[in-house]
Amino acid sequence: MxxxxxxxxxxxxxxxxxxxxxxxxxxxxxxxxxxxxxxxxxxxxxxxxxxxxxxxxxxxxxxxxxxxxxxxxxxxxxxxxxxxxxxxxxxxxxxxxxxxxxxxxxxxxxxxxxxxxxxxxxxxxxxxxxxxxxxxxxxxxxxxxxARPTRAEIDRAIARDSSTTGVSVLLSEIIIPVTPETLQDAEALALEISTIRSYDAFAAAARQYSAASTRDIGGRLNWLPLTNLPPALRPVILALKPGETSSPIPLPNAIAVFQMRGTQETAGKPASYSKIDYAMYYINGGRSPEALALAQSLRERVDRCDDLYGIAKGQPVTALDRVQEAPGQIPRDVALELAKLDDGEVSTNLTRNNGQTLVFLMMCGRTSQENAELSRDDVANALTQNRVSELADAYIAKLRNEARIVEQ
Missing domain, CATH: 1.10.4030.10 (Porin chaperone SurA, peptide-binding domain)
Known part of the structure; x- marks a missing residue:
């Protein structure tokens, strides 16, 4: 074989x-x-x-x-x-x-x-x-x-994301690149990383394995509004307690694992969005030094998405994509990168074509939407899974404390 x-x-x-x-x-x-x-x-x-x-x-x-x-x-x-x-x-x-x-x-x-x-x-x-x-x-x-939450608990969890207060999350990330040849390695590694409960161990794993630009600082992200994240991921992130790590999250060409470092509420109704406007300019060479140098040069030359039309002039139409999509329609890896960006900011963490093409991703703008709401089923399932895990872990800790363990 x-x-x-x-x-x-x-x-x-x-x-x-x-x-x-x-x-x-x-x-x-x-x-x-x-x-x-x-x-x-x-x-x-x-x-x-x-x-x-x-x-x-x-x-x-x-x-x-x-x-x-x-x-x-x-x-x-x-x-x-x-x-x-x-x-x-x-x-x-x-x-x-x-x-x-x-x-x-x-x-x-x-x-x-x-x-x-x-x-x-x-x-x-x-x-x-x-x-x-x-x-x-x-x-x-x-x-x-x-572990099953009450209706009131589900209401409170949803309220944290929708009506009277905003929620920001402080996360660390590990993004493991994937090609067809490395898929099994990446999935097995992500599964093991998802068991980490130590901040230091997660940071060490980020430095060793992550392909994101945050790897040198242990995968640490700045505070992010929860509503910036892809809708399907919000209940998953909300369910995490500080120190807990998410299950592996499959992305195009990568697998992500997140660790929760903290949450905070902000006064006022959080923003929600009906459309996200973004641009992707494709650079041959993947994450080669030449491609990354070109991306850095572009970052210094462009201030807004419209500037990319001049960069792509004379190239095939496939060199630049300008997209306006609802948050739930955006590919998950793109949505996660956009969540970190303000208007005019750029990410070069993504690739396409099995790693052979670097994506110069630029946030163009967000269109506000009122009355966005999380799915009650998603929130209930996330709360339940988190509590079952917590109760099971606490029970094992109790058994470990009471056990007679002798190491030779």
């Missing part, structure tokens, strides 16, 4: 893993306890497998530390599940692997084979998926009813 993702295209990884197991762990015994959680044992083999799994995914943070914490939490989850009648069938595990594999453009069987070529046993993936499915059902049974 010709693998589609470079991160798993590592025939030496299995040899490296085998070499590692011939060292200290071989003396300790592969199946000797590495950690005990109450009466459950995590073996050296399980720990090495999880470390290798995280290493192949290029997960942020120390893979040894993350592997230990993840396996401990999984034992605690399954100890809670064991007191119920929840049982995950092999067919459900296979379906879960196939669902995971869909994000990598591989079949379940191809994903297992790719992992095996990197030194990760299929059973390691099966166990990982089984725990996730069981915990999802457990959390739904035990926390869903408590």
């Amino acid at each position: 010709q693998l589609k993702v470079s991160i798993l295209r590592r025939p030496l990884a299995a040899l490296a893993l085998a070499a590692g197991l011939c060292g200290p762990l071989a003396a300790q015994g592969l199946f000797s306890p590495a950690i005990t959680v109450n009466d459950d044992v995590i073996t050296n083999f399980e720990l090495e497998q999880r470390i290798q799994f995280l290493t192949l995914l290029r997960a942020p943070g120390d893979p040894v530390e993350q592997a230990r914490k993840g396996l401990i939490d999984e034992r605690l989850r399954m100890q809670a599940v064991s007191k119920t009648d929840i049982a995950i069938t092999p067919e459900q595990v296979d379906a879960g692997i196939n669902e995971f594999a869909q994000r990598t453009q591989l079949s379940g069987a191809e994903l297992l084979k790719a992992l095996a070529e990197g030194g990760v046993e299929p059973q390691t993936m099966r166990d990982f998926v089984r725990v996730g499915l069981a915990w999802r059902e457990y959390a739904g049974r035990n926390f869903l009813d408590s």
Whole structure:
């Protein structure tokens, strides 16, 4: 099989893993306890497998530390599940692997084979998926009813975005570029980044992985009015508490992950918009030094969108797009960049044509609209998902504090 993702295209990884197991762990015994959680044992083999799994995914943070914490939490989850009648069938595990594999453009069987070529046993993936499915059902049974918001809570959440006050959000961003060859890498990496809850860890991941211009400052954005964001993303962002990180958000040619750093309310009714006017001038060469230098030169020469007509004169009509669209119709990656811009400001964070074309994106203007309103269902779902996650995390923290955990 010709693998589609470079991160798993590592025939030496299995040899490296085998070499590692011939060292200290071989003396300790592969199946000797590495950690005990109450009466459950995590073996050296399980720990090495999880470390290798995280290493192949290029997960942020120390893979040894993350592997230990993840396996401990999984034992605690399954100890809670064991007191119920929840049982995950092999067919459900296979379906879960196939669902995971869909994000990598591989079949379940191809994903297992790719992992095996990197030194990760299929059973390691099966166990990982089984725990996730069981915990999802457990959390739904035990926390869903408590997590559902009341009508008044939904009204208050909507009111924060529409009627009497404005809301601004302080976010950090990581934008991971995607090509067909790197899609699996990017999706796996974004999934791992979405588990970060530390500001410092998120900033470090931004410096290492983000393609946005904010990478050098840890992905930190300035305050943004919530209404500047794409409508579909507002409930997602509203649901985040400070320190929490969003799920991966697919964009054309990229995947985004956001971390909430703070919210603030402002007096008066927030602006909402019926149309956004913007321009995209396309520069050959992608993010090459030459293309970026040309973009910087243009930034210094143009003050408003109409100036771009003179820049594009004599070029094919496809060199410049001037667009007026409702916020919900704008491609998500463009909408996210426009959210950061005032009239006449420019972004050069986007590419097209599999990264071969740089987009010189300029905000031309916004047309105000009265009585914009978030979908009640979107707000309710976002609040519910956030609360289920919070309740489940709090319960695991309680179990961890009460557990007898011994590391060898």
